[in-house]
Amino acid sequence: MAFANSPDRLAPNATSAKVVIAGGIGTGKTTMVGAVSEIPPAGTEAWITQASRIVDPSADVNAKTTTTIATDFGRVTLAHDLVLYLFGAPGQPRFWPMWDDLCRSASAVVILADTRRLDVSFPAMDYFENDSDVPFIVAVNLFDGVQTHPVEQVRDALGIADSVPLVTCDARSRESVVATLLVALRNTMVKTPPVAAG
Amino acid sequence: MTTTVNPWVRPYVLTGGRTRTQHQLYVHTLVSAPRYDQAVAADLPPESRHLYERARAGGTQSIAELSAYCGISLGVTRVLLEDLAAADHVQINDGVYDSPFDHRLLKRVIDGLRELA
C-alpha cells in the first residue's frame, strides 16, 4: 500500500507511539497489522524465517506453518516527526513472557476476538485485565463479513466490563483498522488523566 | 565496566551480561545515524557495523526494525545500540513525552490517523 508520507523522511528527533494488537491464535493480528503498515508485511515467508531466528532459536524455520512464530509489527508514518508502530502480541502461551516487553510504554491495546472461537482470546483478556496498565478495547473480527452474534452477547461471553469499548472490525480493511485504532486511542484518553504521570 | 571490542567474540559475550541501559530502549524507540562515518563503520565489530549501517540506510527507525533487519536478537540489539550511542555514533531518541498516555501525544496520533482514513 502506498503512503503519501515517505518513511525515509522521518526526522531524527521524531516521536514514536505504539499500539499492541493482541488476541488468540488466528484472530487476525497479522492481517490487522498488515492492513495499515508501510513496511513489508510481517506475514511474508522471508520475514517469518528471519523473525523466528530472533526470538525463538529452537523454532524449525523450515516448518511450513501459517501461525506467526514471532512477533510481527507494522509502521505507519503520520508526519515527518511522528510515527505509529503496531505490534502483534503472539498468541501462543510460550510467548507470553514477551508481552511485558511489547506492552511497555504502549499507548493502547486492541484485543482481537473471533466469535466462532471466543475462548482463544481468554488469555489475552486475563492478561490485560490483570497484568497490564495499558487501556484496552476488544474488537470482534468479522471473518465472514456478517455479524453472527449481537455485540452484547459477545460482551457477556467474554466477561467484558461495560467501561471497555467493544467494536466490530474487518482486519483486512485499512479503513476499518484505522477506525479501530482510533477507538483504542480515544479510550486511552478517557481512561487516563490529561497530564499523565510518567 | 569496560567493553572489550573484539570482532571474534560473539556479541552475547561482548555485552558482558549487562541488562541496565541508560536510555529507555523500548521496541518502538527510534534510532538514527545522522553523523554516519564510513571510517567509523569499518572499525566496528560485524554486528555493531550492521546495525550502524542499517540505521543509516533505513533512516530513522525503531529498535525492533533494526533488530529484525539485521537478524540480531532484541536484547543484543539494545546493548549494542547503547554502546553506539555512548560513543556518539547513533542517536537514541528518548522522545519528548514522558508518558505514552500523554494526551498531547495521543491527540497527535489520533489526528494523524484521521488524516489517513
Ligand SMILES: Nc1nc2c(ncn2[C@@H]2O[C@H](COP(=O)(O)OP(=O)(O)OP(=O)(O)O)[C@@H](O)[C@H]2O)c(=O)[nH]1
Ligand atoms: N475472511 C476473513 N479472513 C480473515 C480476516 N482476518 C484474517 N483473516 C484470515 O484468517 C487467518 C488468520 O489471520 P492472521 O492475521 O494470520 O491471524 P493471527 O492472529 O496473526 O494468527 P496467529 O499469528 O497464528 O496467532 C488468515 O488466513 C487470514 O487471511 C477477515 O477479517 N476476514
Ligand SMILES: [Mg+2]
Ligand atoms: Mg500472526
